[in-house]
Amino acid sequence: MDADTFLTIAAYQGPIIEGNQARSTARAIELVERAEAKNVDILCLPEAYLHGYFPTRELALTHSLDLQSPAFDTLCQQFAHFKRTTLLLGLNEREGEALYNTVVVIENGACLGKYRKAYTYSPYHYYSVGREFPVFEKKGVKYGIIICVDSNFREPALITALNGARLLFCPMLNRVPQDAHMLLYLQRKNHFIARAYDNQCWLAASDIIYDGPEETCPGYACILNDNGDILVQSEPFQEDMLSYSIPLKNLMEVRKHQLFGAPDLFAILTKSYLAAHKT
Numbered sequence: 001m002d003a004d005t006f007l008t009i010a011a012y013q014g015p016i017i018e019g020n021q022a023r024s025t026a027r028a029i030e031l032v033e034r035a036e037a038k039n040v041d042i043l044c045l046p047e048a049y050l051h052g053y054f055p056t057r058e059l060a061l062t063h064s065l066d067l068q069s070p071a072f073d074t075l076c077q078q079f080a081h082f083k084r085t086t087l088l089l090g091l092n093e094r095e096g097e098a099l100y101n102t103v104v105v106i107e108n109g110a111c112l113g114k115y116r117k118a119y120t121y122s123p124y125h126y127y128s129v130g131r132e133f134p135v136f137e138k139k140g141v142k143y144g145i146i147i148c149v150d151s152n153f154r155e156p157a158l159i160t161a162l163n164g165a166r167l168l169f170c171p172m173l174n175r176v177p178q179d180a181h182m183l184l185y186l187q188r189k190n191h192f193i194a195r196a197y198d199n200q201c202w203l204a205a206s207d208i209i210y211d212g213p214e215e216t217c218p219g220y221a222c223i224l225n226d227n228g229d230i231l232v233q234s235e236p237f238q239e240d241m242l243s244y245s246i247p248l249k250n251l252m253e254v255r256k257h258q259l260f261g262a263p264d265l266f267a268i269l270t271k272s273y274l275a276a277h278k279t
Helices: 021-037 057-062 068-076 148-152 155-162 182-188 190-199 263-278
Strands: 007-016 042-044 086-095 098-107 110-116 137-139 143-146 168-172 202-208 215-217 223-225 230-231 240-246
Touching: 007 143, 007 223, 021 042, 021 086, 021 190, 021 240, 042 168, 042 202, 042 263, 057 086, 057 098, 057 110, 057 148, 068 110, 086 110, 086 168, 143 155, 148 155, 148 190, 155 168, 155 190, 168 190, 182 190, 190 223, 202 240
Parallel strands: 007 042, 007 202, 042 086, 143 168, 168 202
Antiparallel strands: 007 240, 086 098, 098 110, 137 143, 202 223, 223 230
16 A cells, blocks of 8 residues: 555554553653554544543643643643644643643644634533634545544534544543443444534544443544445454554545535524524
């Protein structure tokens, strides 16, 4: 296979090490080494991979990083020797008094940018939400990021696709009660199929694995094409690095029919959306 004619993406599924940034960083370096050996162009790690997901703001602040700090620069520099693989790394971002659930894009030891989670829910309302939907580029392919629960809603993926993305990455951390109903729809992956199909985007989702007395996450990592077909998916509770080599010609195709639809209907939808929110 000629690597120059493909974009190889990878989504990692595995355990996280909460509250220990040094160990998480070391593990992330090992994973990028594995990805680089496989000629992976972009590797997506699970949500909050660097720090973990905490029930209180105080704990999350304790385990967070200011992206303008020397400590964050030092973190990025630890990935400088990787020349092929771009890393999508989830962390707790501290900016002044605000705290964000963020994914940073690290390439050749530098941070190319970040995406802040657009939705939150109890008990994580201490996070501020992001309202920017950046698009990045690799091998001429534009890609964007949504985080976990963002994929349950239309707007984050749609805005990112309208901004030019042909590929979406969705890092997740689905640690939920053992009897949670959401385990059923996560298993079906209907939300991923809808986001990929409606937005004409390939989609790669990473996840953690966890099994405790009260909470669980079997892991729901998967990769879908822009028709919403699931191409590869993880096995429950199995650590894995799913990968798929997408022909660049497929990613360069203009696939806008499903994305735009009829402009007059979009205008009606917008009007109805605003009206519904007033009632």
